[in-house]
Amino acid sequence: MTVLSLHQLTCFLATYEQGSLTAAAEELGYAQPSVSEQVRALEKTLGVELFRRVGRGVVPTTVADELRPHAERVLGSVEEARKAVQSAKSFETGTIRFGMFGTARLYAGAGLVADVLARYPGVRVELIGQNSTDVQEELRRGRLEAAMIAVPQMGSEGLEFTPVARDELVYISADPARLETPVSAHRLSLASLVMPETTWRAVDSTRLVLRQMLHETGRNPQTRIEVEDVETAVELVGMGLADSVIPRGAAEQLLPRLAPAAGWVSLRPRQYDTLAIVHRAGATLSPAARLMIELATARINSIVHPEMG
Amino acid sequence: MTVLSLHQLTCFLATYEQGSLTAAAEELGYAQPSVSEQVRALEKTLGVELFRRVGRGVVPTTVADELRPHAERVLGSVEEARKAVQSAKSFETGTIRFGMFGTARLYAGAGLVADVLARYPGVRVELIGQNSTDVQEELRRGRLEAAMIAVPQMGSEGLEFTPVARDELVYISADPARLETPVSAHRLSLASLVMPETTWRAVDSTRLVLRQMLHETGRNPQTRIEVEDVETAVELVGMGLADSVIPRGAAEQLLPRLAPAAGWVSLRPRQYDTLAIVHRAGATLSPAARLMIELATARINSIVHPEMG
DNA sequence: ACATGCTATAGGTAAGTCCTATCGATCGTG
DNA sequence: CACGATCGATAGGACTTACCTATAGCATGT
Known part of the structure; x- marks a missing residue:
């Protein structure tokens, strides 16, 4: 026993409109017995006579009259779908979802959305990035296809990283005395620091850089305060409660707004943070993801120093 | 290359809701590879990835989010259809179409509609019978499946007739003097008559009866006025312009309303008109048609003398 | 490392799709 | 009234699709 199908409805409608199986077959580009078979199958699945075969041509029954608008609605809905x-698929509409977290959103957040909307006015944009834990989870579960991040080191836990840019790490403080000369590893090891990205602390690239820098002096980094987001860290610096090390792009954006009294100075030697695309290892990226990567990379490169090689 | 099908949409929706091909297969009662194949086919016909295969389970893409409501609407429309x-089919709704013309509608017209609506409150009823020519055409073309008529003789032009009742033919006149005794063939041949059913005059059963009756006297019927419907004939009789011969049931219904001054009397010998079901020869009747025949027959038998054997 | 739970693949059978060829019935015509 | 034209039904066969079982491949959690 066959089941109701779109093909049957198509043949039914053509037959209804033409009043003839032969004409319907011609319209649909089939042989006449094929249409006849489909209509008969539809009558069988519905258990009702749809056409009265009357000498020359066929005549719809009242049940066929009843069915016709429904059949049209079904086929119309299919076309809409x-x-x-x-x-x-062609980004005229629909949703483009992309991850953007850590300090990366400071560089490419709102501006990236603007870029996408300028090029594809019809789309919805979802920039996922409330907190790092969630985003990591979404990436791992596959709900997020790709993301741009500034924090983790390369190659952790089945994820694949592609570096796109780097940004200098700077020391920020509300005490002008500490900003007169570049900060050495020794001075850094004595400082009282507030550091963001607590959740990612084990893989945070800023912290990794600092650890390597301090390792040469035989000390561990001194984080007095741990917070989740960079804004909070900067505010704390502005209140004079601690100093911090953050990417320069973040400092330029956040200090005037959140800590007007604070300033920044380079480390010595200069250190760099890496911005990278991250996605599941071995995944082939969708057009939407590739688009976001392209736009995000372009925007970031217009702000920080582009990665060489 | 396959084409978009309802089956594919069903499998897609189940997979979307379950977040798993295996679970979807179980819900639908299929093996897992079958659902997998359908979803893959849908992705191929649409040319887009709907699910990201990610280790344990599948995750819908944003395009799948876009497709889902449309797929639901399609399947919903199919269910509605x-x-x-x-x-x-079960007469809870829809249209029941039946032919009812000649003088038959005087017996079973409004009352028959009432019978149908009383038993099946949801249906629409179409009682086709504006004029005999149209109805004959609709029957021949198959648009009308069956009809109940009072006029034509049996067995003409590929149609099949089934008698269900008979009604006495009576002589009607506005002149009381002509109604004192039953009208003989001789008196009938002298009368000035108005006769309805002009279009069917060659096969009209009333006229056939009269012709046979008069043939015995060697005369032809004298129709002074020809009209199409019985009501007009009765009105003319009421105005004293002519007399007529019509079924008794029609006389009882129409005389008080359209010709209060007129009355009726039997013929001598009594003559009878036949009410019959007519449909295309060899046709198998639909439930709707059988229902109408049953109800029409019951109603007519409650008015005129039922046909014996 | 192992068991587990999921998807992808392979291969075979049943069923459906669509064709050509032909029959039967109907309708208009000479 | 026989004729050709037209339309639907039927038969039979080539081809495709649907669906199954069995199994491999992979990711995940213990």
Whole structure:
């Protein structure tokens, strides 16, 4: 026993409109017995006579009159579905979802959304990045296809990283005396620090850089305060409660707004943080993801120093 | 290359809701590879990735998010279509079309509609019978499945007739003097008559009866006025412009309303008109048609003398 | 490292799709 | 009234699709 199908409805409608199986077959590009078979199958699945075979041609029954608008609605909905998918595929509509967290969002957050909307006015944009833990989870679970981040080191836990830019790490403080000369490893080891990205502390690239820097002096980094987001860290610096080390792009954006009294100075030797695309290892990226990567990279490179090689 | 199908949408929705091909297969009662194949086919026909295969389970893409409501609408419409057909099949809704013309509608017209609506409150009823020519055409073309008529003789032009009742033919006049005794063939041949059913005059059963009756006297019927419907004939009789011969049931219904001054009397010998079901020869009747025949027969038998054997 | 739970693949059978060829019935015509 | 034209139904066969079982491959959690 066959089941109701779109093909049957198509043949039914063509037959209804043409009043003839032969004409319907011609319209649909089939042989006449094929259409006849489909209509008969539809009548069998519905258990009702749709056409009265009357000498020359066929005549719809009242049940066929009843069915026709429904059949039209079904086929119309199918067409709408197909169009919706096609337009979503070509970014005329639909949603583009991308991860953007850590300090990366400071560089490419709002501006990246603007870039996407300028090029594809119909799309919705979801920039996922409330907190690092969630984003990591979404990436791992596959709900997020790709993300741009500033923090973790390369190659952890089945994820694949592609560096796109680097940004200098600077020392920020509300005490002008500490900003007169570049900060050495020794001075850094004595400082009282507030550091963001607590959740990612084990893999945070800023911390990794600092650890390597301090390792040469035989000391561990002194983090007096741990917070989750950079804004909070900067505010604490502005209040004079601690100093911190953050990417320069973040300092330029956040200090005037959140800590007007604070300033920044380079480390000595200069250290750099890496911005990278991260996605599941071995994944082939969708057009939407590739688009976001392209736009995000372009925007970041217009702010920080582009990665060489 | 396969084409978009309802089956694919069903599998897609189940997979979307379950977040798993295996779970979807279990829900649908299929083996897992079958659902997998359908989803893959849908992705191929749409040319887009709907799920990201990620280790344990599958995760819908944003295009799948876009497709889901459309797929639900399509399947919903299909369900509606199926329900509409089922309810039309069982007379809960839909249209019942039946032919009812000649003088038959005087007996069973409004009352028959009332009978149908009393038993099946949801249906629409179409009682086709504006004029005999149209109805004959609709029957021949198959648009009308069956009809109940009072006029034509049996067995003409590929149609099949089934008698269900007979009604006495009576002589009507506005002149009381002509109603004192039953009208003989001789008196009838002298009368000035108005006769309805002009279009069917060659096969009209009333006229056939009269012709046979008069043939015995060697005369032809004298129709002074020809009209299409019985009401007009009765009105003319009421105005004293002519007399007529019509079924008794029609006389009882129409005289008080349209010709209060007129009355009726039997013929001598009494003559009878036949009410019959007519449909295309060799046709198998639909439930709707059988229902109408049953109800029409019951109603007519409650008015005129039932046909014996 | 192992068991587990999921998807992908392979291969075979049943069923459906669509064709060509032909029959039967109907309708208009000479 | 026989004729050709037209349309739907039927038969039979080539091809495709649907669906199954069995199993491999991979990711995940203990």
